[in-house]
Amino acid sequence: MQKHAHAKIPDEYVSVFHSGRRSEMNGSTSVDGYASHHLPQDQVVESHELSNYDGGLNAQDNNSAFFRYYGIPVFSPMGQKWIQSHRGTSDILKTLLSFGLPWASYPSHSTSEQEAGGKSGGTPVELPDRFVTEACIAFYKCGKVGLIYPIADMSLLEDSVKTAYSPSSDESPQALSIAKAFVLSFVTFCSAADRREHMSYPVDGERCALEAESMLSTVHDPAHSLGKLQVLLLLLLFHFSQGRLELARELMISIARSANDLSPAMRLSEPPSSPEGTVTPCCTSYKESTFRTLYWNSFMLDKELAFRTGTPVLMLAESLIPASLNATESPNEYLSKLLPTHDPQNHRSETSISHLKLSLIMSRVYSELYEPQSLKKPDTETLRTIRALDDELEEWRLSIPRACRPTLHISDLPTQSTTDVELLLINLRYHHSLGCIHQAVSRCQPCGPMTEALRSSLNLSVRASVSSLEILRATRFTLNRELFWFICFYLLSAILNLLCKVITEPFDFDxxxxxxxxxxxxxxxxxxxxxxxxxxxxxxxxxxxxxxxxLSAMVEGSSVRNGI
Structure with a gap:
């Protein structure tokens, strides 16, 4: 398949920026604060810029401070003033902004910790009916549950079920607590992530989640660290699949702390496979292999949360790269060797590893283009970074088998794609990654012959957003809660990126x-x-x-007034 067509940024054009000139708006973009319940607007435009805003927007001024927020276009104060000047006060926009981030849900009830704290310490935990738990395991094994497959070891889950439901167990109290927490968190995850139509679980997922967290709080033995990490990951996915990003973020902090602490003892920085990628059990113990899967699934979710909320990443890929790395090996190549090994008997493992490799790229996108320090880069360095990340992303795309390879062109998708949730997800993640990489070019000051190359790169970000909306239009799915919140994020990101393009460049051919x-x-x-x-x-x-x-009516009205 042909590489996505866009104008590369040639070396001779990059040299134009050796002076380190930067646009004024880019230089003043602030990212000191992080996400809270409401949109963190101060990160996007500072007050002295807003006071000078006169209701218009010159496309030559650059649009980075108008909508940008860690790769996600959102309404800045300047953007809201523009909307009011062209559309008047909007009750719909006010309502949306009062929601906080538009792809997140904010529960109005008390937190799970507060609710769990009201439980009597002597009250026995009520497990779901064992038939329900066994059914969840069967559905999970068939690939009918979850967009992400979080279980590191099915045998560990099955052993936990036996222990938890045993009328008389010889296990220690903490081992029994971990087993019950594992069962509760797994059923909780399945209750929200089952993808089959007309399927309803006879369990209260919220109650199970509270019970699991309560059980987990009693476990302090380091011997159960892996089990605790697995339970936390399942609970995080449950809240993530409900759009509760604040609660997911709280759990992510605990997961990252635990995973980072365990990494040295579990030899995470040592590749688990031979150069050919075949499994070598003699080099990796059972616990190390289980931890590796848990670590990288957590790593991927850390990046998903960072780009959804604007909060900093907690699990840094750079920390795993040795200072003595061979000069002939790139950091990304080295990190790829640290991923879980492919299991030929598990048809899902290849897809999962593809997602993990994309997360490695997105980790670099964050650290090199959107992390606060990266915003201080001179234009020449930003352009080189964009080009390098674009090449890495394309190399990743071409490494995926043609039958499930993501693309910008919907006509290139296989015919069965309209019912393939996995293919939909990997395309949406690819489009978002490509858009985040190339949208960063808006921070560079147009200069002479470089202007068209910059425009081409920005247009590729727009093309990625269009492709996301097109693939959603071409597919037909029954939305469960998990899929809804995934699609909500990518859909709104794409809409706002297109709106940004139309507003800031009203005469553009696109x-x-x-x-x-x-x-x-x-x-x-x-x-x-x-x-x-x-x-x-x-x-x-x-x-x-x-x-x-x-927004559609607003943009159309603006275009009519401008004579488009």
Whole structure:
């Protein structure tokens, strides 16, 4: 398959920026604060810029401070002023902004810790019916549960089930607590992540999650560190699949601390496989192999949360790279060797490893383009970084078998893709990664012959957003809660990136395509099958439909006034 077509940034153009000139808006972009319940708008535009805003926006001024937030376009104070000047005060936008990040859900009840604290210490834990637990295991093994497969070792889960349901166990109290917490967290995860239609679990996922957290709080023996890490990961995925990013972030802090502490003892920085990628059990113990899978799944979710919330990453890939790394080996090549080995008997492992490798690239995208210090790079270094990351992303894409290879062109997808959730997800992650890489070029000051190359790179970010909306239009799925929150993030990111493009460059040739897909977006949302969603998600979806309709009308009206 042909590489995505765009103009490369040649060396002779990069040299134009050796003076280190930067646009004023880029130089003042602040990222000192991090995400809270409401949109962290001060990160995007500082007050002295806002006071000088006169209601217009010159495309030559650069758009990075207008919408950018860690690779995600959101409404900055300047953006809201622009909207008000062209559309008036909008109740829909006010409602959306009051929600906080538009792809997150904020529970109004007390936190799980507070609720769990009200439980009597002597109250026995009530496990789900064993038939339900065994059914969850069977569904999971068939690949019918979860967009991410978090269980590091199925035999450990099955042993935990035997221990937890045994009427008389010889296990220690802490071992019994871990076993029960594992069962509860696994059933909790399955209750929210089952992808089959008309499937309802006869369990209270919220209660099971509280019980699991309560049991986990009683376990302090280091011998159970791996089991504790597995339970935390399942609970994180449960909250993640409900759109509760604040709670997921709290759990991620505990996971990262535990995983980083265990890494040296588990020899994480030592490759577990031979150069050919075949499993070598003599080099990796059972515990080390289990930990490796847990670590890298946690690593991937850490990056997903960072780009959704704007909070800093907690698990740094750079910490695993030895100072004595061979000059002939790139850091990414070395890190790829540290990933879990491919299991030929597990058809899901190849897909999982592809996602993990993409997370390695996104870790670099964060640290080299969106981490606070990276915003101080001179333009020449930013351009080189963009080019290097683009090459890495394309190398990753071409390494994936053609049948499931992500693409910018929907016509290139295999015919069965309209019902393939895994293929949908890997395409959305690829589009978002490509968009984040190339949107960073907006921080560079256009200069002479370099302007067209910069425009080409920015247009590729736009193309990625269009592709995300097109693939959603081409697919038909029943939305469960987990899939809804994944799609919500990628969909809104794409919409806002296109809006950014249309507003800041109203005479650009790509505008008709951008406006067409913006007009189609409310239709795409209305046609989604939502019978598995809760009333909370349906209200959130209704707001997304109203928002996309209003933005479409706003942009169309602006274009008419500008004579497009």
């Amino acid at each position: 505008n008709p395509e951008c406006m067409r897909i913006l007009k189609d977006t409310p239709v795409i949302l209305r046609e989604m099958d939502t019978h598995q969603l809760t009333s909370t998600e349906r209200r959130h979806l209704d707001l997304m439909i109203l928002l996309s309709s209003e």
